[in-house]
Amino acid sequence: MNDTTHDLRIRPGGPADAPAVLGMLDAAVAWMNSRGNTEQWGTVPYSRTSGGVERVRRYTTEYAPYIAELDGTPVGTLVLDCGPSPQMPMIKPAEEPERYVRLLVSDRRYAGRGIGEALLAHAADETRRAGVSLLRVDCWAGGGGELVAYYERNGFTPTDGFLAGAWPGQVLERRIG
DSSP states (O other): OOGGGGGEEEEEOOGGGHHHHHHHHHHHHHHHHHTTOOSSSOSSOGGGSTTHHHHHHHHHHTSEEEEEEETTEEEEEEEEESSOOTTOTTSOOOSSOOEEEEEEEEOGGGTTSSHHHHHHHHHHHHHHHTTOOEEEEEEEOOGGGHHHHHHHHTTOEEEEEEEETTEEEEEEEEEOO
16 A cells, blocks of 8 residues: 555445545546546446436445545545345355445546555455455456456455456455455
8 A cells, every 4th residue: 555545534434425426436437438448337427327326325325335535535435235236147146144345436536546455455354344254346357357457456366257248247256364
């Protein structure tokens, strides 16, 4: 982790954080598109996609959201659940209790400051505190596998690949000791 993360505070999130989360998601779509990636999340701002606002509302009310802040400004978010989304039937359920990263996104203006890594470390800590030893995530596996490699650098191991329509995905897991 780099020095900026020493000032990073991670706190539980809630409904009041939905606008900040939507802003980070919209900025992430614009950033990906500027790099030529239109397949991962499409080209429409997340806040304008069908169900996008409702999904973020559920993330901040029905699951375990965490907000990373620098000097009181939200700069990242992670949402934990007890398993993958039921809307993803191609993902096999775990055969043991698990924690599942439903969302990880950081504010692109703070890229390279270890925010995602700090949030993933927090997810591991929360998983351990819950007495669970399996943390999983699924992600887009296209684009040369950059996102899969990111999770591997953060201690995850690829398990099952899947296709959601034409969208290539990868499930990864991390054992928590």
